[in-house]
Amino acid sequence: MEPSILRLESPATDVIIRCQPYAEILYWGPHLHSFNAEDIQTLNRAVPHGRLDVDVPLTLAAELGHGLFGSPSVEGHRDGKDWSPVFVTTQIEHKNNQLTIIGEDDIAGLRLTSELNLDSASGVLSLRNSLTNLGCENYWLDRLALTLPVNETADEVMAFHGRWVKEFQPHRVTLQHGSYQQENRRGRSSHEYFPGMVLGCHGYSEQQGKVWGIHLGWSGNHRLRADVKTDGRRLLQAEALYLPGEVSLAEGESQSTPWLYASHSNHGLNGMSQQLHRFVRQHIVHFPQPKARPVHLNTWEGIYFDHNPQYIMSMARQAADLGVERFIIDDGWFQGRNHDRAALGDWYLDEKKYPNGLQPVIQQVKDLGMEFGIWVEPEMVNPNSDLYRAHPDWLLALPGYQQPTGRWQYVLDLQNPAVFDYLLARMDWLLGEHDIDYVKWDMNREIVQPGHQGRAGSTGQAEALYRLLDTLQLHHPHVEFESCASGGGRIDYEILKRTHRFWPSDNNDALERQKIQRGMSYFFPPEVMGSHIGGKLCHTTYRQHNIAFRGLTALFGHMGVELDPVKESSEEQRGFARYIALHKSLRPLLHSGNVVRLDSHDPTTLLHGVVSESQDQALLIVSQLAMPTWSLPGQLRMPYLRPEARYRVSLLDVPELISVEQGGHTMKVLPPWMIQPIEANGEWLAQVGLALPVLDPESAILIKFEQL
Ligand code: DGJ
Numbered sequence: 001m002e003p004s005i006l007r008l009e010s011p012a013t014d015v016i017i018r019c020q021p022y023a024e025i026l027y028w029g030p031h032l033h034s035f036n037a038e039d040i041q042t043l044n045r046a047v048p049h050g051r052l053d054v055d056v057p058l059t060l061a062a063e064l065g066h067g068l069f070g071s072p073s074v075e076g077h078r079d080g081k082d083w084s085p086v087f088v089t090t091q092i093e094h095k096n097n098q099l100t101i102i103g104e105d106d107i108a109g110l111r112l113t114s115e116l117n118l119d120s121a122s123g124v125l126s127l128r129n130s131l132t133n134l135g136c137e138n139y140w141l142d143r144l145a146l147t148l149p150v151n152e153t154a155d156e157v158m159a160f161h162g163r164w165v166k167e168f169q170p171h172r173v174t175l176q177h178g179s180y181q182q183e184n185r186r187g188r189s190s191h192e193y194f195p196g197m198v199l200g201c202h203g204y205s206e207q208q209g210k211v212w213g214i215h216l217g218w219s220g221n222h223r224l225r226a227d228v229k230t231d232g233r234r235l236l237q238a239e240a241l242y243l244p245g246e247v248s249l250a251e252g253e254s255q256s257t258p259w260l261y262a263s264h265s266n267h268g269l270n271g272m273s274q275q276l277h278r279f280v281r282q283h284i285v286h287f288p289q290p291k292a293r294p295v296h297l298n299t300w301e302g303i304y305f306d307h308n309p310q311y312i313m314s315m316a317r318q319a320a321d322l323g324v325e326r327f328i329i330d331d332g333w334f335q336g337r338n339h340d341r342a343a344l345g346d347w348y349l350d351e352k353k354y355p356n357g358l359q360p361v362i363q364q365v366k367d368l369g370m371e372f373g374i375w376v377e378p379e380m381v382n383p384n385s386d387l388y389r390a391h392p393d394w395l396l397a398l399p400g401y402q403q404p405t406g407r408w409q410y411v412l413d414l415q416n417p418a419v420f421d422y423l424l425a426r427m428d429w430l431l432g433e434h435d436i437d438y439v440k441w442d443m444n445r446e447i448v449q450p451g452h453q454g455r456a457g458s459t460g461q462a463e464a465l466y467r468l469l470d471t472l473q474l475h476h477p478h479v480e481f482e483s484c485a486s487g488g489g490r491i492d493y494e495i496l497k498r499t500h501r502f503w504p505s506d507n508n509d510a511l512e513r514q515k516i517q518r519g520m521s522y523f524f525p526p527e528v529m530g531s532h533i534g535g536k537l538c539h540t541t542y543r544q545h546n547i548a549f550r551g552l553t554a555l556f557g558h559m560g561v562e563l564d565p566v567k568e569s570s571e572e573q574r575g576f577a578r579y580i581a582l583h584k585s586l587r588p589l590l591h592s593g594n595v596v597r598l599d600s601h602d603p604t605t606l607l608h609g610v611v612s613e614s615q616d617q618a619l620l621i622v623s624q625l626a627m628p629t630w631s632l633p634g635q636l637r638m639p640y641l642r643p644e645a646r647y648r649v650s651l652l653d654v655p656e657l658i659s660v661e662q663g664g665h666t667m668k669v670l671p672p673w674m675i676q677p678i679e680a681n682g683e684w685l686a687q688v689g690l691a692l693p694v695l696d697p698e699s700a701i702l703i704k705f706e707q708l
Contacts, residue, residue: 004089005037008097008116012123012275013264015116016040021066022059022087023101023114025149028125028212030266048231058233060114060129061087061103062147070229071179071237074112074131075143076247082108082139096120109135113254124263124279130256133249141247145223145239146260150199150212154234157226158198158211158269160519162191165507165540167488168519175199175234181225183241187411187447187458188219188490195222195492196523198272199236206269206597207639213265213272214238215523217284217493218258220462236262243456258494269522274594277525284493285528287500288478292587293527294325294371295580296560298440301508301539303564305332305339307353311566313364318565320368322573323580326560327365328373328440333358336385341408344380345387347426362435373438373482374430378423379465380409380444387422394419396461398451406445407486414464415452424471431476441469441499443485469498482530491520501530501558508534508562509541510553511698514606514623517557518597526610527591531557533576535568545698547572551579552621552653552700556590556608559583582653582702589617596620596640602629604697611640615682616707619652624695628666635689638705641682646708649690650677653702666694674701679708 004020009031016027018040026043045055052067059066061073065086077083087103087110094100097118104111111132118125127146133139157173157180173180184193195218200211214236216222221241228234238260247255261279265271297319299312307329316327335350336343349358358374365372381388381395383405388394396413397403403410412419430436450458469481483495484503491502502524505516513531520529531554536544554560561576568576583590590610598607598620604627609620618641641647651674671691672678680690685705695701 005040006092006094006099007035008099008118008125010097010118010120010123013118013125015118015125017099017101017116018057019089019092019101021057022061022063022089022103022112023116024057024059028148028262028264029151030264058147058149058235059087060127060147061085061112062145062235062237063087070227071145071225073129073143073145073147073237074110074141076139076141078109078135078137078139082110082135084108085110085112087112104134109133110139119279119283121282122263122275122278124261124275127260127262128257130254131249132254133251136251139249140245141249141255142242143239144247144255144257145237146257148212148214148236148260148262150234150236151201151210152232152234153201154199154210154212155228156200156202156204158200159224160194160196162194162488164191164486164489165505166512166516167191167505168194168516170519170522174202175226175228177228179225179227181223183223185221185241187221187450187461188443188485189222189492189495191487191489193222193224194523195224195238197224197226197236198269199226199234204268205599207599208268211265211269211272212236213263213276213522215261215276215493216240216258217261218462219465219490219492219495221458240459243450243458246456246459261493270596273522276523277595280493280496280525280528284496285500286497288480292584293558293591295323295583296326296328296373296530296532296558297324297565298328298330298532298560298562299564300330300375301534301562302567303332305337307332307350309354309356309361312361314566315564316361316365316368316370318573319561320370322561322565322577323584324370324561326371326373326438328375328438329361330375330440331377331442333374342382342384344377344382344409345385345412347376347378347430358434366435371437372435373440374436375440375442376427376430377442377444378427378468379412379414381412382409391418396447396450396452396457398449399454401449404448409445411445411447411450411461413452413457413461414468415457415460420464420468423468427472428475431472431479436479438480438482440482440484440503443490466494466498473498488516488520491524496528501528503530507538507540508532509538509543510545510550511543511625512541513553514625517553518606518608521595521597521608525591526557526595529557530560532560532562533579535563536572547575547579548653549699551575551582552702553623555579555583555586555702556610556621586619589619593618594640598636598638602633604628605633607636609640615640615642615645618705620703620705621700622692622695622703623700624697627697628694631694633692633694636692637686637689639686641685641705642707643681643683643686645682646679647682647685647705648677648679648708649673649685650704650706651701652704666696
């Protein structure tokens with residue numbers, strides 16, 4: 001093999017890299033059964049008229065100095081000089097599927113280190129660039145990105161937009177010329193632009209097509225773009241976005257990009273997601289104990305700030321009766337926290353509310369056989385708090401400017417050692433003095449003018465947060481953490497390395513959750529996606545849904561309930577208990593299987609499922625989001641079963657509303673398999689299908705496929 005051509009290979013995906021003049025990805029696609037380095041000759045490019053006289057490589061550094069005329073991976077300068085580096089490989093380390101390529105520019109005095117790891121089990125490629133200043137004067141780094149070439153037939157971007165209570169909304173953009181770029185400057189991964197993007201060949205769907213997906217594991221500002229160069233080459237580029245002057249490297253200092261995770265699939269978005277889920281399960285999320293994900297009850301939507309330990313204990317008793325396994329006290333337990341305008345920062349127990357301490361409540365929860373969890377929001381401070389009155393200078397802010405508040409709060413400067421130590425001490429007190437198993441770590445405002453000692457400190461703030469969480473985990477290794485930021489404002493793989501669950505949205509409306517959870521499922525497996533059954537009247541939308549639709553929607557994540565169980569009617573309580581029990585019976589499959597999103601010819605119907613690794617079992621939820629477009633919904637074709645195997649098909653959960661005797665619904669006769677389970681071959685179910693019922697809008701059914 002030509003020494004500068006290296007291959008990383010896995011059963012799903014191969015990556016072929018030319019290491020000279022610097023790391024250039026020549027191929028990122030399906031596994032090649034045979035590979036001869038000499039075949040690389042087929043890729044030697046033409047040099048067109050009217051352009052530079054040489055071939056221009058598209059390396060991981062995308063250097064302008066090669067004549068690329070695009071967005072380079074490195075932008076910076078040394079007092080106006082050394083601004084256009086061109087790297088030449090000086091060292092290559094290659095072991096198994098891990099490759100490190102080091103390049104230097106002697107003139108600019110810079111070293112670039114590119115790390116590429118291909119995970120054999122999933123085919124997910126992890127990449128990182130690090131820049132080191134070899135000169136004696138400071139190097140001001142404005143941008144450090146990763147640039148990944150993608151097949152020139154890819155012309156359709158899928159990216160995500162969103163907002164508070166409407167996260168993870170995918171949209172598509174046809175990309176024939178120019179760029180599509182998303183920039184997030186909100187100081188956290190953001191509700192608005194999840195740091196993930198897919199570029200694929202026109203018309204790719206859940207089940208079909210070629211896609212190349214990326215996710216930047218970073219909880220701060222970011223920039224993601226997809227480009228079609230004027231020579232037709234396509235690329236994806238991702239970076240943490242630096243504010244002016246934010247990164248300055250003294251001699252010998254380095255700065256790294258966050259890890260970029262890349263997944264290619266020839267089998268549509270499902271293939272991409274399954275690979276990413278496998279990767280997350282093996283390499284990103286680390287549960288302290290390998291146990292089933294406990295069903296939650298979180299008090300927020302039940303009692304808000306109204307904490308009374310006696311009442312909370314009655315909620316815990318009721319929760320245990322319903323089958324809840326982890327009871328979490330949300331916001332409102334600490335000194336003076338009676339509403340959202342005061343007390344953030346004062347991490348001492350409110351003794352007026354809890355005169356006997358937290359212990360009696362914790363004990364009660366434990367005696368009932370449940371784990372105990374608590375809410376915190378350490379990065380924030382209310383101006384109306386003892387902490388702010390004592391330390392008004394602890395803010396992440398620029399002196400002389402009036403910071404706008406967000407939810408009546410400011411952000412603390414975690415890079416200030418006094419702030420870091422205070423928060424660590426208070427969290428150590430909370431977790432050390434109490435028998436706490438779980439922390440819901442919230443973050444309820446965006447970061448404006450993140451000033452640390454007068455300079456931009458957005459990147460440092462995110463890194464300090466990681467350090468704080470890492471230190472707490474070291475001190476309290478048994479505790480699990482949830483990442484919540486007004487719902488889905490901080491969801492990414494880097495925060496997931498030190499947390500165990502997300503709260504995807506403050507929107508608990510089952511209809512909206514169907515779409516939010518589907519969006520999140522492109523990158524995250526169900527066991528890290530908190531999905532709670534809320535009250536009948538949703539507190540964010542004022543829509544009302546029956547318990548079946550709420551229960552089935554919450555089933556396909558890490559389940560919980562988000563209400564006051566004491567106040568609920570016995571009919572509702574029966575519903576909670578039913579869906580909790582159903583979830584418990586199904587979670588071994590739900591939390592280990594492959595997620596499948598089926599293409600649906602009717603946009604009002606969502607088809608979502610989980611198939612066991614051995615394909616002997618599958619669950620599928622058919623969710624009717626709005627009035628069906630046609631009077632007959634057609635056949636469900638389920639392609640992820642073994643073609644040669646025979647399956648029993650049964651209805652696991654059917655809303656009581658589907659009753660032909662009742663008026664107001666759309667069927668006189670149900671498809672017979674809904675009444676009596678049937679048997680069919682996998683191939684038949686994939687190619688021919690199962691007649692679907694006519695469902696009412698905002699309802700769902702749950703189907704099980706079991707190999708005989
Ligand atoms: C925002 C979170 O998303 C909610 O679940 C809840 O914890 C509130 N904050 C509490 O203030």
